[in-house]
Amino acid sequence: MGLRESFRAGLARQLGHPSGLRGRIVGAMLNRRNRAAVVKAVAALELSGTEQALDIGFGGGLGLGLLLRKTATVQGVEISKTMLDRARGTFRREIAAGRLVLSGGPMTALPLDDGSVDAIVTTNTVYFVDDVDLAFAEVARVLSPGGRFVLGVGDPDLMGRAPMLVDNGFRIRPLSELEAALTAAGLTPLRHEEFAHSGLGFHLLVTRK
Template identity: 40%
Template sequence: MAVNPDRIFDGLLGRISALVMAGGNRAAEAEAVAELDPRPHDRVLVVGFGPGVGLRLLAERLPEGHIAGIDPSAVMLRAATRRNRRAIAAGRMELHRGKADALPFPDADFDGVITVNTIQFWEPLEASVREVARVLRPGGRLVSHTHDWAITRTTGRDVETWARATAEVCLRAGLGSARHWRARAEKGKSVAFTARKPE
């Protein structure tokens, strides 16, 4: 059965999900930030920021940079805003409510894009990846980190099949050098994925 993210991440269930995700996704968020390895002055977009744990990690890494985030859930937007109020007040972070297939940012605006446990929800996937490619600067990278169970429950595919199909979508959508590997977080029961916009 397909999972409806609008039901999971809003209302009372959304508030419960925010509490669970703040702890359960922490290792994956840290690994995604480490993989992107942003420079202190970079501009980074987080698609599906959830309760904002990854945003906070990025704020620590980007003292001179800028972080933007987008998430479809009003509950997650409130949670992330509370968690990152200092960076927002300082003008170093901006958060929006919305989805990956309609990013409210100009072309070539970001050095990197991170998504943790959300790419499996992107619909339509190719249009969403095209939007990511549009807002990335040449040479910029998309870094995704997804738990195995999130892939199989949401897509009905095994992890390898999903990862190969997602790499093909990235190539069609304008991103190259797509690769995936077993991530360290979750004791190897998750997959990391990256793709780069050609120079």
């Protein structure tokens, strides 16, 4: 493997599970590069300000900050210890005030009680989930009746043309497969938003329990 290929492989691994100093750099990069997508995803939740919201796989923490401005309390679940530590430093006041609770764990085993949150957002995470059926079942389990879930993903056709992603473990699924899995989990489709983002297309699948 050449130097360029080795760098790309390392970056792809960091995108899935940021760790160490490189992970902190990647977290800051994700906040910049994904800003438009995360802003639109949070807006699609149509929060009233009274909900308890959840950001799954919050990465650099941009979504946490947006949710804290728009709702009562926020939960964040993240598999990367590096990103958890970063968020604990960034949002220490909100954590101390009880407005933000951060937990470690995967999307397939969310450390939350049944029906405990009213709105859930996750962007650019399902590429790193082996079992989306189980992941969406977990989302449905912790979501309260009538609650909203917004899933943000890059355009699968365009992502499939990127060797760095395809060759380094990204699970790129057709939108039809994701939509079917959401429905099977008991999450009713409300709308599908599509927009240009970072040279690729981006999709928001907006659902309700």
